[in-house]
Amino acid sequence: MEAAEAAQKIAELEARRRYNAELKARREAKERKKATESVLRSEIHYRKYSIDEIEVATNFFSSALKVGEGGYGPVFRATLDHTQVAIKVLRPDASQGRKQFQQEVEILSCIRHPNMVLLLGACPEYGCLVYEYMDYGSLEDRLLRRGNTTPIPWATRFKIAAEIATALLFLHQTKPEPLVHRDLKPANILLDHNYVSKISDVGLARLVPASVADSVTQYRITSTAGTLCYIDPEYQQTGMLGVKSDIYSLGIMLLQIITAKPPMSLTHHVERSIEKGNFADMLDPAIKDWPAEETLAFAKLALKCAELRRKDRPDLGKVVLPELKRLRSIGQAYKASRSNNSSNLGAAPKTFDSISKGAMLLIHQSPG
Structure with a gap:
């Protein structure tokens, strides 16, 4: 009898734990959705560049302007809006749909800190990110x-x-x-x-x-x-x-x-x-x-x-x-x-x- 009661209590505790975990997951998903929607409703925080602007700025991705290569793709030095910038071109297999890319860029453009490289803009069509250029290197x-x-x-x-x-x-x-x-x-x-x-x-x-x-x-x-x-x-x-x-x-x-x-x-x-x-x-x-x-x-x-x-x-x-x-x-x-x-x-x-x-x-x- 005692063993049966103990087993029932354990089952009830486990069910309660599962319920709380599901509740927490739903709440976090709701918060994420709310944060994304609030960002998208607000004004655009980053500059959208066209394919033409990116190609001209990088001289059609000239190797002479290439300053680095990371796991996500190459980086080029360029000038946009009379400002020296760094353009990171994401790998072709890294594209996940223009709408989602724009949503994520919107969110990232809101995450600003004096000790984080500033995201200035993006070209969703090309999957390019435009950052401030740091003149003293790494x-x-x-x-x-x-x-x-x-x-x-x-x-x-x-x-x-x-x-x-x-x-x-x-x-x-x-x-x-x-x-x-x-x-x-x-x-x-x-x-x-x-x-x-x-x-x-x-x-x-x-x-x-x-x-x-x-x-x-x-x-x-x-x-x-x-x-x-x-x-x-x-x-x-x-x-x-x-x-x-x-x-x-x-x-x-x-x-x-x-x-x-x-x-x-x-x-x-x-x-x-x-x-x-x-x-x-x-x-x-x-x-x-x-x-x-x-x-x-x-x-x-x-x-x-x-x-x-x-x-x-x-x-x-x-x-x-x-x-x-x-x-x-x-x-x-x-x-x-x-x-x-x-x-x-x-x-x-x-x-x-x-x-x-x-x-x-x-x-x-x-x-x-």
Whole structure:
């Protein structure tokens, strides 16, 4: 009798759970539909370009104007409305119908943030997206110093890291559901002439059929080992994508920001260097004044973000961003004291060279 009652209670609980799940799914679908309809009812937030305008601007997609190639298609530099722009041409198999494309572009054009590359317009007939042009190239270009560019100062690197995390949190807090970037890496962080960083390729997975978006991610997994390094290991195992997938990618990228090294086995090398007390040897040698305690704190935060299990990765809003903002403020104070020719050297962070080996070992061994 007791067993029968227990079984009945379990069945009732299960039925209630199913009902609540269905109710939640219906509510979320209704919210999504409402958000889409409200966007479509409002004025158009982006400029529609004709096929002729796109062809003339790109000189019929001349290879001389091609500036990149991503999983979703090639990118061309062009001039439209007397403004330099970047035109991304989505792959032919990525087209999902003009009406749906326009709806998604409308939604994405409303998602704006100072640290996201601005979507200026689109050509629905061609499946083209028109973005603001970022004249300092990608973070990857600058870290690797392609074109013999000057190295990015450490304080600016800390600022860039905080900007990326700020924009990422904004994406993860979009309603009615979080927007997962899927492809966070230095090549997708673009810079302007003031070293303001902006995340590119935001929401591209929304603009293409799910099968294409998944195949692009699968392509990244199976194509090059370098690209594989940014992809959440749990996603590779389960196929389940979440906001913590972006946190993993962020962790790898943060390590690259201070080391300027390839992503392959980077977490392992940085962990070993911290354990052995020779962390300074891992840092980008182009920068001579890395602040010891702050850079080590930065690296330890990055390693936490790049934990193999999602549940072990820190919360972006509660842990990651506050720490990156703290480190950015230290960098800003340092830059301000330098620009004011301040003689207050005591306020400057201590570099690795200025700390004794014994003190350095204590810093390495401190929890964090």
